Amino acid sequence: MSGLLHKHLSAWFGAPERFGSLVDGELLQGHGATVEIIDPASATPLLEYRDCAAPGTLDAIDAAERGFSAWQAVTASARGRVLWRMGELIRQRAESLAILEAVVAGKPIRDTRVEVLKVAEMFDYYAGWADKLHGDVIPVPTSHLNYTRREALGVVAQITPWNAPIFTAGWQLAPALAAGNAVVLKPSELTPVTSVCLGLLLHEAGLPNGAVNVLAGLGQTVGHTLVAESRIAKTIFVGSPETGRAIAETAARNLRPCLLELGGKSANIVFPDADLHRAAKGAQAACFAAAGQSCTAGSRLLVHRRVAEPLLDLVVGGAKRLKVGAPLDETTEIGPINNARQFERISKMVADGRSAGVQVLTGGGRPDGAGDGYFYAPTVLGGVTADMTVAREEIFGPVLSCLLFDDEEEALALANHSPFDLAGAVWTADVGRAHRVAARVRAGSFWINGYRTLSVMSPFGGMHGSGYGRSSGYEGLLEYTQPKSVWVETASDAPQPFGYADD
Incomplete structure (x- = not known):
């Protein structure tokens, strides 16, 4: 363990060996097997902890059930003040959080600094909503006063992934707490550190003990127990489609709802009238940022045949100049793949693509001088057709598959030739075409002449193979509530159409 990592872990937990799960406001060691966190940049051990287990x-x-009662007893305005204080505390500890995220997740420090501040914004935003979540008065055709209440669900389970641990934790914690719920959060066993840090800060901000619990542990123990437990009012999962299906099936047996944010294979469409230099930079940002480990990655570049050669020259040339390097290097643009399993999956899918006739225009393996870490060079694949595996399955790495089209209808057909419907984009100077394409591409988020812009103020989520439900925005807040209809009889002598009473 590096001296820098030891310093920051000690600042949060007293000593690295004290890292564990946050339960009922206390850091506790787990009951299960030892879990080892591996440094993605060197493939060497970083930290050990005990699985929280069942x-x-x-x-x-x-603890969450007790915490829910305590949090419900806090007024909505006071809940908002706790969340606002949380945003302030995140900013005060932002550099330490960014360093821990960079080292453990393998993300460039230039990216994690931005993500940490985005998490602070999430708590700011939902702090403002906490006392504005109200119902309606409905003009029913009777003598009743009928109104609705927006009520918290209760104890919710949140299961978040390894590719953006602190970002996805904040993305779900803030609206859940603003709506008055209690949370049991299970981050990926590969990247639990900054999520536990958020839990500690929430208690420092004034959250009652038990209102947020963060469990460091394995999917087959902690995750399985959470999903199968009937006391969980709703399960939120961000991760792979395969795991999402299993979670939805288990939750359904308890008649409990889910919010699923799953995979993507988003189409980034470039028409001949686009600004090719901007489109090329956009294509690189869409696929190579975060080393391609993003569900919204624009991993399919659909290019009009007329401009394919000049655009691909720009994309390939730019990819070769991107700096792959250590996460804490201020100049690094692409860090390592998070874990060995994912690195091997990317390598295999590119190798299978070669066997199917795909042309590797750049990249296709470890960059020179990468050492033993899980580094993968930005890769551009040409000669890809719609039915190839590299065009249909999520690679979740810095691999861009390029497909050609001849007209707008063919571009739309290619864009929608995917089991995933999460995101997409179009580059064109034709305003009419831009809006036509935005309307017809199946996607939960869509960009025109841009890519990857997200805000906590705007709803985010997918359809079909990309899951269901919405995170962020007002819609994300409603996911953590349920409406109750209240009927008040106002007539002084309302007729009773049924029943008897003694005079």
Whole structure:
């Protein structure tokens, strides 16, 4: 373990070996097997902790039930002040959080600094909503006063991934707490550190003990127990489609709803009238930022045949200049793949693409001088057709598949030839075409002459193979509530059409 990592872990936990799960406001060691966190940049051990396991998970749910009652007793305005204070605390500890995220997740420090501040913005935004979540008065055709209340669900489970741990934790914690829920959060066992840090800061901000519990542990123990537990009012999962299906099936047996944010294979469409230099930079940002480990990655570049050669020259040339390097290097633009399993998956999919006739225009493996870390060079694949695996399956790495089209209808057909419907983009100077394409591409988020812009103020989510439900925005807040209809009889002598009473 590096001296820098030891310093920052000690600042949060007292000592690295004290890292564990946050249950009922206390840091606790787990009950299960030892879990080892590997440094993505060197493939060497970083940190060990004990799996929270099933007993610790049930204890956390007990604590969350008590925490829910305590959080419900806090006024909505006071809840908002706690969330606002949370945003301030994140900014005060932003550099330490960014360093921990960079080292453990393998993300460039230039990216994690931005993401940490985005998390602060999430709490700012939902702090403002906390006392504005109200119902309606409905003009029913009777003598009743009928109104609705927006009520918290109760104890919710949140399961977040390794590719953007602190960002996805904040993305879900803030609206859940603003709506008055209690949370049991299970981050990926590969990247739990900054999520536990958020839990500690929330208690420092004034959250009651148990209102947020953060469990460091394995999917087959902690995750399985959470999803199967009938006391969980709703399960939120961000991750792979395969795991999402299993979670939805288990939750359904308890008649519990889910919010699923799953994979993507987003189409980035370039027409001949586009500004090719801007489109080329946009294509690189769409696919290579975060080393391609993003569900919204524009991993399919659909290019009009007329401009394919000049655009691909720009994209390939730019990809070769991107700096792949250590996460804490201020000049690094692409860090390592987070883990060995994902690195091997990317390598295999590119190798299978070669066997199917795909042309590797640049990249296709470890960059020179990468050492033993899980580094993968920005890769551009040409000669790709719509039915190839590299065009249909999510690679989740810095691999761009390029497909050609001849007209707008063919571009739309290619864009929608995917089991995923999460995001997409179009580059064109034709305003009419831009809006036509935006309307017809199946996607939860769509950009015109840009890519990757997200805001906590705007709803985010997918359809079909990309899941269902919405995170962020007002719609994300409503995901953590349920409406109750209240009927008040106002007539002084309302008729009773049924029943008897003694005079």
